[in-house]
Amino acid sequence: MSHLTPIIFILLAVRNTEGAVTPVVTLSPNWNNVYSGDRVTLSCSVGSVEEDKRGYDYYTWYKDGKFYMNGKSRTFTANVEDNGVYKCSGRSGIYSDPVRLHVISDEGAVTPVVTLSPNWNNVHSGDWVTLSCSVGSVEEDKRGDYYYTWYKDSKVYMTEKSRTFNAKKEHNGVYKCSVGSGVYSNPVQLNVISDAVLILQTPPDIIEGDSPSLRCHSKNKNNNKIYYYMNGKLINIGDTSQIPNITAAQTGMYKCGKYIQDRWKAAETYINVQGEFYFYILFYLNDLYYC
Template sequence: MNPGDSVTLICEVKESSTGWRFSWYKTVLYRAGLPSLLDKSYSVEPLSGNETTKESYTLSPAGPTDTGGYVCRAGRGDPVFYTNYSEPQFLWSGVLHSSMSVRISPNRTQHFTSKSLSLTCDLKGNSTGWRLMRYTETGVESGCSPNWGSITGSTCTITSTDTEDSGVYWCESGSGQYSNAVNITVSGGDVILESPVHPVTEGDSLTLLCTHRNQPHTNTKADFYKDGVLISNDSIQEMTIPTVSKSDEGFYKCKSDQIESPESWVTVRVPGSSTSVLVEVIVGLVVAVVLLTIFLVLLCQYKHNKGFCSNRIFWPIHPQSTNQDPQQDQGSTQVQSPDAGYTDSAGVSADGSSDVTYAQIQLNKMDKKQKEKPADPNENPVYSEMKTVKTAASSGPVDVTYSETDLKKMVKTQKKKKSTSLLESESVYSPIKTQ
């Protein structure tokens, strides 16, 4: 299977009729206490939602954990009558365990009878309890020796091949991990097709050879077929596809001296297909974080330049005289009315007590040019004084307005009196620009 493929399993009952319910299982290493196949090569575990009236079960999409054998059986009636378990069907995902692989010599899918054939389980790391498995027309077999060959180390050797040795071969670890699988065809004929055992990567070259049993026949012409269609004729025993694409995947065979070889499947893998999705996700996350960081930095600079990052300070203004010139802070401070809960400019709070007056002062960042701009005397600022005046009818603050000339006279008068205040105590001044 290619990564991401959907696979549909179908369970059939001989002389089928209605009323059957189908159960689905996956093979595991033989374990006491679990149902097992007749030869006890595997036990079976139910798949989730395994019992259904449908005679099909879909793995969508199939992934690395779906590699393995699948079994079904059917039942009906009350009490339920069950059929035997089916022979397992094996699936291999394109993403396999990297610590184990199977190697074959000679390195081709098709072989002649009465020849020597070796299969080796290449183990990496601590892979214990491994075994070589094969799936043939007679069912699942394991162990190599003494059933169908002799074993030396991790290599199984079949000294004289037979057509019954045709099948799928793979290695399994003690924990049930699968290696890749090789599909071997042993032919009793005189012509075989030499094609790669392992998948071909898209973009690579592919060479197919048409080989005779007894002699090389170097000058013999050969025809090559893909999925039963002639794609190359009068070739000298070989055909090469310089750049393989996914469309080149399929069944191939050759014909020489009017003798046809068996068919073999050639698999084409797209490079990086098993990791491309993960790489795209990681790259996307990195780009998103970088863009978000840049956006936050620009937003902070924009707010800072617009004066949004201002400090708000509240301090008490005691009802006493001050020696500060009101023009000193003109244009740099802005006196605002106190918020609810603060006392007014006369020092009278909401509950009637008269202790402290609070003002809210907001410090705004000014443009450099605005700071260096000299004051325009033509703006004619007017100053107002809030005084508390009590009358018979009511009491409260009265707004008294002074011109700039009057204020200068008052300053001169205060200087003559050597007073530290501009006006009477309990007075607050704020610039009122006329525009």
């Protein structure tokens, strides 16, 4: 079942300093997540019986920032193209607060994917990082920023497809995104490390069959050899270390080390190699969730 979140509206006539009334958008039924085929009514009200009796052209509606229609209300059968952010205005030109409508396709919604660029979940403070949300569809990925909602540590973070930033400690957290369908991506952890000379960087998710690269990253650049270890055993010497066709048996503690200013420095991280079956279960549960 989909999570149908009720929207509670208090229809108070809010007047600005010049006496104009701020209109209010209501959805009926009172849910912002609906299925394709559900009947939905959008209404605009200024909380005044006399003003609400005004003619067709008194109310102007906008969807995703563009003109949508004239009229006090509209009832329609929801389709995926009705996904969007709606607001209305009266003759005064004052806009209502926006209301988002999510229409979930009967054919199954696509699960978005969060990507980090560069593809490391451990970064130094000051490194540049890009967070991106994609549904793998050229047409859907052309949608405006309103189509994407990001969450950081379960709180709304931004409404953009992607963001590039100079990493700081406050960027530490667990990120996920959702698209117009209301389906959420899997979470991705970003660790911004400010006090370590050396950090070991790995991709955020490693699945059996992947060939992940490990990188020993230091703000102090030199050409000294870098040593890579798995569970205490040396596995490679080089700038980076790639593990071809990794298996679940290679889950364990990984470490890298090098000499910096004649002192041995090392960093380690635990890598959990997730089996393909684990991801089949995730996708299956996701399908059940939206059944």
